[in-house]
């Protein structure tokens with residue numbers, strides 16, 4: 001079954017008239033949309049990074065904060081939306097700035113829970129850059145909690161993953177936390 005025909009069935013099953021003009025092209029449109037929202041499954045991390053690693057003597061913390069994040073919860077297939085803060089401690093090389101946001105998207109554009117998304121981003125950053133540490137914090141709101149279910153509009157879920165020096169050194173962790181709060 002194609003995604004398009006699956007959407008046709010869903011639209012019929014909810015009692016709608018698939019032949020009315022407004023819905024005629026909807027299964028195809030919706031199929032394209034869900035493929036975009038889950039395109040992370042088709043992406044390869046090394047292709048995304050595209051060798052954008054540059055030698056550097058700097059061992060100072062690099063932080064990219066407020067990366068906007070759109071993902072889909074794996075329980076309800078509804079969006080969760082928020083921001084992601086990423087940091088790492090370079091060791092001999094730095095990664096192209098945009099690639100950090102691209103890595104976030106590779107994992108966000110899948111069916112996810114926020115905890116796993118946070119961990120997957122941190123693990124790839126540390127493995128691909130050989131950094132002395134990596135840290136990721138995600139703050140997000142889940143449509144499955146807002147539009148339906150418990151219907152809470154203001155709760156924000158915060159998750160973090162601290163690896164390497166961010167886990168072992170409280171000073172490093174505090175530096176990261178104070179810099180993202182500024």
Ligand SMILES: Nc1nc2c(ncn2[C@@H]2O[C@H](COP(=O)(O)OP(=O)(O)OP(=O)(O)O)[C@@H](O)[C@H]2O)c(=O)[nH]1
Nearest residue numbers: 073074075076112113114115142144145148149150
């Ligand atoms: N830990 C975690 N839970 C999530 C995430 N996204 C959605 N959930 C939760 O997944 C749970 C699924 O619970 P179920 O009881 O199986 O599903 P449900 O009956 O639709 O639950 P309600 O949302 O409470 O109505 C809910 O508590 C959701 O809030 C996430 O990223 N992380």
Ligand SMILES: [Zn+2]
Nearest residue numbers: 073075076144
């Ligand atoms: Zn959900």
